[in-house]
Amino acid sequence: MTRKLLAAALFTAMTPLAFAADYTIDDKGAHASINFKVKHLGYSWLTGRFNTFSGDFNYDANNVAASKINVNIDPASVDSNHAERDKHLKGKDFLDVSSFDSASFVSKKVEDLGNGKLKITGDFTLKGITKEVVIDANKIGEGQDPWGGYRVGFEGTTQIAMADYNMMDLGPASAQIELELHVEGIKK
Numbered sequence: 001m002t003r004k005l006l007a008a009a010l011f012t013a014m015t016p017l018a019f020a021a022d023y024t025i026d027d028k029g030a031h032a033s034i035n036f037k038v039k040h041l042g043y044s045w046l047t048g049r050f051n052t053f054s055g056d057f058n059y060d061a062n063n064v065a066a067s068k069i070n071v072n073i074d075p076a077s078v079d080s081n082h083a084e085r086d087k088h089l090k091g092k093d094f095l096d097v098s099s100f101d102s103a104s105f106v107s108k109k110v111e112d113l114g115n116g117k118l119k120i121t122g123d124f125t126l127k128g129i130t131k132e133v134v135i136d137a138n139k140i141g142e143g144q145d146p147w148g149g150y151r152v153g154f155e156g157t158t159q160i161a162m163a164d165y166n167m168m169d170l171g172p173a174s175a176q177i178e179l180e181l182h183v184e185g186i187k188k
Contacts, residue, residue, distance in 0.1 A: 020060035023152060023185025025071065027054055031153075031184035034073060038162075042173025048080035048089075055105075057185055059152055061142070064112035069120065073103040093168040100127045108132075116140075120156065126165045133158050135181065150187035157181070 025032050037047045055071035076097040078089050090097045107122035116139040124133045137156035145151050159176045163169065 020058060020063065020066065021150070022058050022188045023056060024188055025053075025055040025057070026151070026184045026186050027052075029184075031182075033180075033182045034071075035180040035182075036177050037180070038170075038177045039173045041170060046080060046085075048078060048086075050074065050077050051079050052077035055183075056188075057107075057183075059185070061139075064110055064118065067107070067110040069105065069107040069110070069122065071105045073105075075100065075103050075126070096127055103127075105133075118154070118156075124160065126160075129165050131160070131164050133160060137181075145186075151184055152187075153182075153184040155180075155182050 032053075034050045034053055035047065036049065037045045040046045050073050052074035053071060055069070057067065057069040059067050075095040076090055078086055078095060080086055080089060089095055092099075103124070103126040105122055105124050107120055109121040111119040111121075113119055118135075118137040118139065120135040120137050122133065122135070123130045135156040135158045137154050140153040140155060142152035143150070158179050158181075160179065162175055162177060169175075
């Protein structure tokens with residue numbers, strides 16, 4: 001019996017256990033991204049990203065519903081790989097960065113759908129307008145990193161309506177902006 005207890009203790013000590021923990025989004029190591037795409041007049045896709053953002057979250061694999069997420073985005077960091085277009089995106093027709101220097105997401109509810117799938121409901125604020133959005137998310141994985149830290153990663157998608165945030169009307173084919181999120185958190 002002693003060998004079984006010793007083996008169980010060693011296995012437990014060597015296996016990372018998931019407990020409620022606070023994480024910082026790894027935006028410094030480029031292990032996180034906020035990407036977008038929108039149909040350009042229905043003819044092609046315009047893609048881009050926000051280069052500057054920060055955030056943190058609390059996550060417990062044993063109590064996913066208790067998770068909390070906060071993300072702040074600098075809309076002036078929009079990058080569509082075209083300087084003139086980025087200037088237009090930063091203007092009053094779209095992001096109006098001279099009047100609104102931040103955007104944010106704050107979770108209200110996180111649902112565990114099983115098999116690593118999550119439904120995250122929260123408030124997204126852009127241009128001073130707050131609307132509820134739902135993010136369909138997947139847990140990618142978690143565990144020890146090579147530097148002695150602990151990480152957990154997720155991906156997610158959602159859509160926002162351009163009209164909800166008083167953006168230029170580009171027609172029905174371009175009414176929705178698709179957001180693709182990749183988040184890797186480092187345990188604090």
